[in-house]
């Protein structure tokens with residue numbers, strides 16, 4: 165049972181990593197479960213490969229939606245990089 169603590173700790177770290185990437189709480193909880201039930205490594209790869217949803221990026225203030233073309237742009241942008 166000595167491996168249980170690092171297993172849980174790594175799973176929590178992967179969940180924090182997913183949160184840091186802008187994933188919403190449901191996805192973060194999913195990655196935590198994936199790490200606990202399967203492997204923290206599998207969860208890390210999934211968290212690194214699956215992009216956060218547009219809505220969760222907007223909710224967290226990481227991006228805003230261009231009113232003209234509806235593409236995501238940086239929050240501080242004055243000119244949309246997609247439609248100009």
Ligand SMILES: [Zn+2]
Pocket residue numbers: 230231232233234235244245246247248
């Ligand atoms: Zn635009």
